[in-house]
Amino acid sequence: xxxxxxxxxxxxxxxxxxxxxxxxxxxxxxxxxxxxxxxxxxxxxxxxxxxxxxxxxxxxxxxxxxxxxxxxxxxxxxxxxxxxxxxxxxxxxxxxxxxxxxxxxxxxxxxxxxxxxxxxxxxxxxxxxxxxxxxxxxxxxxxxxxxxxxxxxxxxxxxxxxxxxxxxxxxxxxxxxxxxxxxxxxxxxxxxxxxxxxxxxxxxxxxxxxxxxxxxxxxxxxxxxxxxxxxxxxxxxxxxxxxxxxxxxxxxxxxxxxxxxxxxxxxxxxxxxxxxxxxxxxxxxxxxxxxxxxxxxxxxxxxxxxxxxxxxxxxxxxxxxxxxxxxxxxxxxxxxxxxxxxxxx
Ligand code: NAD
Ligand code: TYD
Numbered sequence: 297x298x299x300x301x302x303x304x305x306x307x308x309x310x311x312x313x314x315x316x317x318x319x320x321x322x323x324x325x326x327x328x329x330x331x332x333x334x335x336x337x338x339x340x341x342x343x344x345x346x347x348x349x350x351x352x353x354x355x356x357x358x359x360x361x362x363x364x365x366x367x368x369x370x371x372x373x374x375x376x377x378x379x380x381x382x383x384x385x386x387x388x389x390x391x392x393x394x395x396x397x398x399x400x401x402x403x404x405x406x407x408x409x410x411x412x413x414x415x416x417x418x419x420x421x422x423x424x425x426x427x428x429x430x431x432x433x434x435x436x437x438x439x440x441x442x443x444x445x446x447x448x449x450x451x452x453x454x455x456x457x458x459x460x461x462x463x464x465x466x467x468x469x470x471x472x473x474x475x476x477x478x479x480x481x482x483x484x485x486x487x488x489x490x491x492x493x494x495x496x497x498x499x500x501x502x503x504x505x506x507x508x509x510x511x512x513x514x515x516x517x518x519x520x521x522x523x524x525x526x527x528x529x530x531x532x533x534x535x536x537x538x539x540x541x542x543x544x545x546x547x548x549x550x551x552x553x554x555x556x557x558x559x560x561x562x563x564x565x566x567x568x569x570x571x572x573x574x575x576x577x578x579x580x581x582x583x584x585x586x587x588x589x590x591x592x593x594x595x596x597x598x599x600x601x602x603x604x605x606x607x608x609x610x611x612x613x614x615x616x617x618x619x620x621x622x623x624x625x626x627x628x629x630x631x632x633x634x635x636x637x638x639x640x641x
Contacts, residue, residue, distance in 0.1 A: 297324040297416075301355050303374040303405065303514065306330040309420070309484040311340035314361065316520045318344060325349045328365050330462055331356045331397075335382065338479045339613060342440030357401040359525035360408060367412040374527060375409050377402065383485055384424075384447045388571055391446035398450035399457070399594050405513075406461050406469075416638050417469040419458045423537065424448035425473065428574035431622070436580045437535040455535075462533045470530040472523055475539040475579050479516030480606040487511075491550060492607045493614050495559045504571035507547025510576040514540030516595035525588040536588060539579025542596040551596075556604055565608065575582055 300317070304310040305328030317324050332354055344350050351370065356416045367375075381387065381394045381400065402419070409498055426435040427442030441456075443449040461467035465466040479536050483490045491501045522538040530536060544552075547564075554561055584590045606615065 297373045298323065299327065299329045299370060299372045299529075300374045301329060303329050303375070303377045304336070305352075306332060306336035306340055307337055307475065308335075308340075308479075308486075310378040310483050310619045312479060313520045313523060314341060315344060315376070316525070318347060318349060320524070325351075327351045327353060327370055327372060328380065329353050329355055329363070329367065329606060331463055335429060335483045337481075337483075337617065340614070344425040344615070352383060358396060360404050363408045364402060364411070367408055367414070367452055372414060374418070375405070375552050376418045376420065376523060376527060378420045380420075381447070383483075384445045385485070385570065387445055387450070389446035391450070393423050393598075394446050394450040398447075398589050399453045399463055402454035403457055404468065406457060408469055408630070410461065415468060416524060416527060416532075417458075417467065418530075419455060419469060419471045419525060420503070421471050421473045422448065422451050423473050423539070423579055424519070424574065425455055426486060426577075429482055429576040429578055431576070434578045434580035435511060435537060436582055437473075437537055446554055468532045469634060470526045470532060471535045472526050473535060473537050474519050474522065475512035475514050475577055477516045477519050478513055478605055480610075482516075484617060487546065487549075487604065487609060488553075489614075491553055492557070492604055493618075495554060495557050495563055496608060496611075498559070498563070499588045499592070500565040500567055501550055501554075501563050502567040503546060503550055504573060506566065507545060508552065508575075509545050509546050509619060510571055510578070510580050511546065511549075511577075512539045512543060513542045513549075513596060514538060515596075515599040518592045518594050521593075522584060522588070522590050525584070525590045529588055531587070534587075536577050536584045537581055537589070538592075539581050539583065539590045540594075540596065541579070542592075543576075543578050552600070553604070556601060578620075 387394045426439045441452045444454040458469045478488045
């Protein structure tokens with residue numbers, strides 16, 4: 297696999313994946329196609345931008361002519377598709393960009409990849425396509441899809457398109473579904489980087505509802521190793537689940553964060569719940585263990601401490617983001633919620 301094309305490589309997981317690939321495989325060449333939406337940040341890859349094995353193309357996966365040029369200009373062996381609108385809260389505010397990028401973008405990508413006769417395609421999907429669990433049980437690859445948010449519905453639709461291209465055309469696709477990632481370079485709208493950066497600045501941490509919702513947390517580099525395994529050893533037509541086997545209630549995770557940062561619990565602020573908020577995600581990774589020889593390796597508390605340290609030392613990275621479009625989104629998203637709770641900040 298001499299050259300791979302990655303979509304969405306300037307985002308959180310894509311940038312970690314590209315860096316990991318270039319480190320892991322000295323001969324690997326990577327083409328990164330990214331539109332640079334609010335979540336795409338070239339600074340995430342500033343350390344490798346001059347590596348001769350790396351090439352960046354700014355563009356939209358929905359733009360068929362551009363994608364055809366991207367694939368023919370530098371023929372690639374495989375495509376790993378990360379590019380997406382990825383934040384549930386934004387999908388509740390406006391589902392339009394989610395349908396456009398996550399569904400139409402995937403369809404365009406599948407068509408151009410098929411025409412280019414690439415030998416392997418990885419669809420990076422999410423456990424959220426399975427919907428929500430109650431107090432018991434785990435998602436397996438056989439769990440029926442039952443997405444609850446516009447974000448997860450758009451990801452499920454993309455997965456169904458990928459599945460159909462495999463069945464109809466024999467398209468060499470693999471689908472991966474992973475739980476909540478944490479680690480460096482995550483845009484501070486998601487729970488962990490938002491709460492870390494707020495706590496560092498003595499700002500309140502807006503916990504939705506009562507904080508009883510449970511997420512499974514996996515270090516982003518464990519996820520990247522899983523995608524690498526699916527890319528190189530996965531069987532076409534198959535789905536592989538990845539998870540960190542670390543289930544935590546949001547409120548417990550928030551308290552742990554505050555403890556590690558040495559900040560008071562008085563920063564916790566319970567705010568109006570997210571509409572349609574999924575109660576619990578938990579992953580059964582036994583298929584990835586047995587068929588890909590993969591398992592999560594980063595111990596959660598250790599990974600969390602390292603992640604906190606990263607954000608503590610990357611204040612310029614966070615401030616750059618927070619001075620941009622993020623500021624108006626954050627205001628629109630939280631003003632109403634916080635005021636509902638009697639906070640007039
Ligand atoms: P992110 O929001 O940090 O990054 C998304 C990237 O895609 C950005 O660089 C953005 O500029 C780019 N992009 C968006 N629309 C594009 C378009 N039309 N054309 C080209 N580029 C475009 O997302 P992330 O958290 O890194 O997630 C990456 C993938 O992994 C997504 O498909 C997401 O659904 C999936 N996933 C994420 C998690 C998680 O915990 N973050 C868990 C499981 C699966
Ligand atoms: P998030 O990071 O948005 O990921 P996802 O919704 O894809 O799981 O949220 C993780 C959990 O944290 C989820 O249960 C919602 C909750 N949450 C809060 O309580 N407050 C917040 O400000 C955010 C962003 C999330």
